Amino acid sequence: MNTIINDIEVIKTKASKIKEVDFDNLKFGSVFSDHMLVCDYKDGKWQAPKVEPYQPITLDPSAKIFHYGQSVFEGMKAYKDADENVWLFRPLENFKRLNISSKRLAIPELPESYFMDGLKTLLEVDKDWIPKKEGSSLYIRPFVFASGKGFHASPADEYKFIICTAPSGAYFAGEVRVLIEEKYSRSANGGVGFAKAGGNYAGQFYPTQLAVEKGYQQVIWTDDTNHEFIEEAGAMNIFVRINDTLITAPTSDRILDGITRKSIIELATTENIPVEVRKISVSEVVEAAENGTLKEMFGAGTAAVISPISGFGYKDKDYELPKLNDTYASYLKKRITDIQTNKVQDPFGWRMEVK
Numbered sequence: 001m002n003t004i005i006n007d008i009e010v011i012k013t014k015a016s017k018i019k020e021v022d023f024d025n026l027k028f029g030s031v032f033s034d035h036m037l038v039c040d041y042k043d044g045k046w047q048a049p050k051v052e053p054y055q056p057i058t059l060d061p062s063a064k065i066f067h068y069g070q071s072v073f074e075g076m077k078a079y080k081d082a083d084e085n086v087w088l089f090r091p092l093e094n095f096k097r098l099n100i101s102s103k104r105l106a107i108p109e110l111p112e113s114y115f116m117d118g119l120k121t122l123l124e125v126d127k128d129w130i131p132k133k134e135g136s137s138l139y140i141r142p143f144v145f146a147s148g149k150g151f152h153a154s155p156a157d158e159y160k161f162i163i164c165t166a167p168s169g170a171y172f173a174g175e176v177r178v179l180i181e182e183k184y185s186r187s188a189n190g191g192v193g194f195a196k197a198g199g200n201y202a203g204q205f206y207p208t209q210l211a212v213e214k215g216y217q218q219v220i221w222t223d224d225t226n227h228e229f230i231e232e233a234g235a236m237n238i239f240v241r242i243n244d245t246l247i248t249a250p251t252s253d254r255i256l257d258g259i260t261r262k263s264i265i266e267l268a269t270t271e272n273i274p275v276e277v278r279k280i281s282v283s284e285v286v287e288a289a290e291n292g293t294l295k296e297m298f299g300a301g302t303a304a305v306i307s308p309i310s311g312f313g314y315k316d317k318d319y320e321l322p323k324l325n326d327t328y329a330s331y332l333k334k335r336i337t338d339i340q341t342n343k344v345q346d347p348f349g350w351r352m353e354v355k
């Protein structure tokens with residue numbers, strides 16, 4: 001049956017899958033909620049979005065996404081508090097970044113209302129899919145891709161913007177060990193590293209597979225010129241704690257401007273944790289690991305939240321991080337997740353209620 005919610009047409013599924021889902025044992029991003037938001041770009045403009053049952057989509061084999069990889073995406077989460085109110089974390093930042101990514105890939109930018117009202121409507125329709133369990137949330141994946149036809153290597157004339165959601169648990173199942181990359185590069189100056197372009201991820205799969213075979217979960221990318229400085233990991237920004245100072249690399253053409261990263265910088269600064277945003281050389285990290293001043297390393301991202309790193313590999317040598325009781329990682333993770341899930345006040349105005 002079709003209804004209109006927030007001026008958006010909603011076609012509800014006739015067969016909900018929610019009873020098939022084990023909400024106590026959720027993996028990351030592997031079961032999908034009943035509905036999705038779909039919005040088409042054609043005839044030179046974005047058409048009104050619709051909420052539809054989650055289902056496969058049909059594309060022409062010549063669609064440019066398949067050949068030229070014209071696609072960008074976002075990652076967000078919706079949380080439920082104890083009273084079942086629904087919250088988003090800095091959603092406008094994701095909207096803005098999606099358009100920054102789109103612009104770099106010559107994809108037409110979306111109107112804010114299509115993104116925000118579309119997302120809110122989707123969450124209202126699939127509210128029951130938002131997990132309540134601590135550590136779980138509804139992972140939200142907005143994406144835009146070239147659905148227009150043709151082998152000519154130029155931007156498509158048609159696109160699709162879709163939002164799918166997946167009730168999810170932790171991104172990493174166990175400990176996180178990282179390999180500091182010495183050969184491959186994820187991005188380069190003037191490239192698309194700062195964009196959440198699908199191709200950035202495809203390009204890191206092979207080097208990451210090599211790292212996984214050696215027992216690491218993620219690669220830490222280094223600058224493409226000399227592999228001298230730490231940049232970010234495959235799915236998260238990186239923080240290093242030397243003595244009591246948190247250090248993270250400055251964003252650039254090559255690094256994703258992570259929303260978790262900038263929230264951590266602001267949170268830590270407000271709470272008088274010394275933070276430095278500066279280049280971090282691999283040799284500084286190795287030296288700190290050797291002389292005992294390297295206290296922590298952790299990744300920060302929407303999917304990863306704050307994921308402590310237990311050790312790293314570099315030039316065929318493994319370095320272990322100390323096992324501390326009170327870490328910045330656990331403190332900041334609690335602070336940020338308490339804000340996200342409406343357990344504490346939000347002095348920054350980051351939380352947005354969906355109602």
Ligand code: PLP
Binds near residue numbers: 237
């Ligand atoms: N870096 C990369 C390459 C990512 O894929 C992500 C995840 O979105 C991040 C960093 C963290 O960004 P955010 O905190 O906005 O999720």
Ligand code: COI
Binds near residue numbers: 075076235
């Ligand atoms: C996210 O953290 O939301 C991301 O998009 C990372 C992704 C590779 C899972």
